[in-house]
Amino acid sequence: MKCSNQLIRKTHTEQSHLITQLLGIKAPNITILDYKKAGSHKEVFAKLDYPAPKYLICQGQTGKYDFQKESKIPYLECAGYKTLIRLRKRRFRCQICGNMTLAETSLVKKNHQIPGIVNHKIAQKLIEKVSMPAIAESLAVSTSTAIRKLKEFQFKIDLT
Numbered sequence: 001m002k003c004s005n006q007l008i009r010k011t012h013t014e015q016s017h018l019i020t021q022l023l024g025i026k027a028p029n030i031t032i033l034d035y036k037k038a039g040s041h042k043e044v045f046a047k048l049d050y051p052a053p054k055y056l057i058c059q060g061q062t063g064k065y066d067f068q069k070e071s072k073i074p075y076l077e078c079a080g081y082k083t084l085i086r087l088r089k090r091r092f093r094c095q096i097c098g099n100m101t102l103a104e105t106s107l108v109k110k111n112h113q114i115p116g117i118v119n120h121k122i123a124q125k126l127i128e129k130v131s132m133p134a135i136a137e138s139l140a141v142s143t144s145t146a147i148r149k150l151k152e153f154q155f156k157i158d159l160t
């Protein structure tokens with residue numbers, strides 16, 4: 001994985017495209033707005049948006065509303081830097097019942113702030129017998145998250 005400073009000199013579209021590639025983000029509805037160094041880590045500012053869908057419950061057409069307050073998603077290391085994604089999700093409002101719904105992405109499961117790829121890395125490190133605080137540190141997640149993963153992982157092993 002390369003993460004060179006040349007990134008900064010690229011045009012915005014190219015830069016956005018490169019960052020999504022570097023981070024392995026395969027979510028077409030996510031647009032990278034900015035990318036900056038913040039102390040010991042890097043931050044990616046992104047938004048999640050797509051054409052207004054139908055509201056699931058009443059099937060009414062929704063319209064674009066505002067963006068939700070950003071959620072912080074810890075992400076993988078990129079050339080030694082922990083990378084945090086600050087993602088703002090589009091809110092849609094149903095034109096019939098007025099209920100709100102939030103844009104969804106496969107990057108993060110609903111009500112879940114740890115992307116699947118980070119879960120995968122935790123499992124991988126657990127196999128390699130990396131200590132829990134070291135896993136938490138290297139993946140920028142809490143120790144309790146790493147421990148919870150370990151339990152889920154052991155549960156899967158018990159089942160096989």
Ligand SMILES: [Zn+2]
Pocket residue numbers: 055057058059060094095096097098099
């Ligand atoms: Zn509705």
